[in-house]
Amino acid sequence: MRPLTDTETKTLFDKLANYTGRSLTALLTTTAPSANPKSTAADHYVFRIQKDRVYYVRSSLANLATSVARDSLLSLGTCVGKFTKTGKFRLHVTALDVIAPHARYKVWVKKNGEMPFLYGGHIVKAHVGRWSEDVPEHTGVVVCSMDDTPLGFGVTARSTAEARRLDPTGIVTFRQADVGEYLREEDTLFTT
Amino acid sequence: MALKPKSGGSKPSIKRSTKPAGSSSAPKAKKKGPPRPPPTQHKPKPTLANTKKKPPHLRYTEKELRLPQLNGIRPAGVQKLPNKKKGKHFVDDGDGMRTILALVMAEKEGNIESKMMRARQLEEIREAKRVEAEKRVEGKRASLEEKKSEVKRQKRGGSGRAEAETAQTSSAMPLKKRKKVSFG
Incomplete structure (x- = not known):
């Protein structure tokens, strides 16, 4: 690590x-109450890489984790995603909790569109309850249910203006990750 | 490095001095008595060796040597300084992270802004094209209507009587040809 x-x-x-707006800086400034009851200093969060996976961890926890051998350390904090062999970065669904509060654009899906999305489908226009204004195409969006629960994230297929003219079966957002993966990818999600 | 052989060298001398004492050979010990002082003389040697081995760059600074200045231009292919830190450069401090984040965010904002601008321009072009097409269709329809009304006017003005006749015959004919259909 x-x-x-x-x-x-x-x-x-x-x-x-x-996926996020300017408030992404909050990730670096967010603090948690210190794990040590004696110290009054707040604990901030850091990014750590273990093998190829990146974790968003409390600094005190990251410091404690140094006492665990690299081979034995499976996971700590919140996994944000992993670096591919080519040096690109893949976001995992586990990063949803990190992204969702700071989302720049959102798409709200109707009740009848939740299950198709959670089974790994893209979002069609008929399932969209509402969406953020002025979203350009090929931009990251956080997908929420109508009661504002984040369900996953994706990439817009069309800009908002173009999507208005689209037929109901046309794809509006390409799925990148959804919370259904916790069940579908249960075996591989946390293995390194 | 220079110390090791000396410490190794001093040990045998001590052993030799102790062994004869154990074997109680007095004459031998007396003979080797005079060489004993040298160990005390050996001690200052390491300091002498150190002064000798001091590399020139520690003895003089480059300015003191008054050397002509070398060409300090780095060739295009060589990007790394020879004394630069090897390996990975970690960003662990908050400030470093924040600067990188600010750079990335500025870049992203610019990208999104340009995307929006482009989308807006395309939308404008599309709108203009649509308006133009509508206008063309409207013009065509108007010309057609005009032509129609013209033809009608021509017909009315040219053969008024014939028209009346045809109207009369048309009204009379259907009465004669009328057929009745009964079911069951």
Whole structure:
């Protein structure tokens, strides 16, 4: 487990910035109450890489984890995603909790569109309850249910203006990750 | 490095001095008595060796040597300084992270802005094309209507009587040809 290098940090933030707005800086400034009851200093969060996976961890936890051998350390904190062999970054569904509060664009799906999405389908226009205004095409969006529960994230297939003219069966958002993966990919999601 | 052989060398001398004492050979010990002082003389040697082995760059600074200045231009192919840190450069401090994030965000904002601009321009072009097409269709329809009304006017003005006749015959004919159909 080690901190990220500058190129890795840039790649990671580049990916996260697809889905989030300016409030992404909050990830670095967010603090948690210290694990040590004696100390009054708040605990901040850091990004750590273990093998090829990136974790968003409380710094005190990251410090404790240094006492665990690299081979034995399976996971810690919240897994954001993993670096591919080519140096690109893949966001995992586990990053949804990190992204969702800072989402720049959102798509709300109707009740009848939730299950198709959670089974791994793309979002068609007929299932969209509402969407953010002025969304350009091929931009990251967070998919929410009508009661504002984040269900996953994806990439817009059309801009909002174009999507208005689309027929009801036309795809509006390409799925990237959904919470259904917790069940579908149960065996492989946390294996390294 | 220079110390090791000396410490190794001093040990045998001590052993030799102790062994004869154990074997109680007095004459031998007396003979080797005079060489004993040298160990005390050996001690200052390491300091001498250190002064000798001090590399020139520690003894003089480059300015003191008054050397002519070398060409300091780095060739295009060589990007790394020879004394630069090897390996990965970690970003662990908050400030470093924040600067990278700010750079990335600025880039992203620019991208999104340009995308929006492009989308808006395309939308404008599409709208203009649509308006133009509508206008063309409207013009065609108007010309057709005009032509129709013209033809009608021509017919009315040219053969008024014939028209009346045809109207009369048309009204009379259907009465004669009328057929009745009964079911069951």
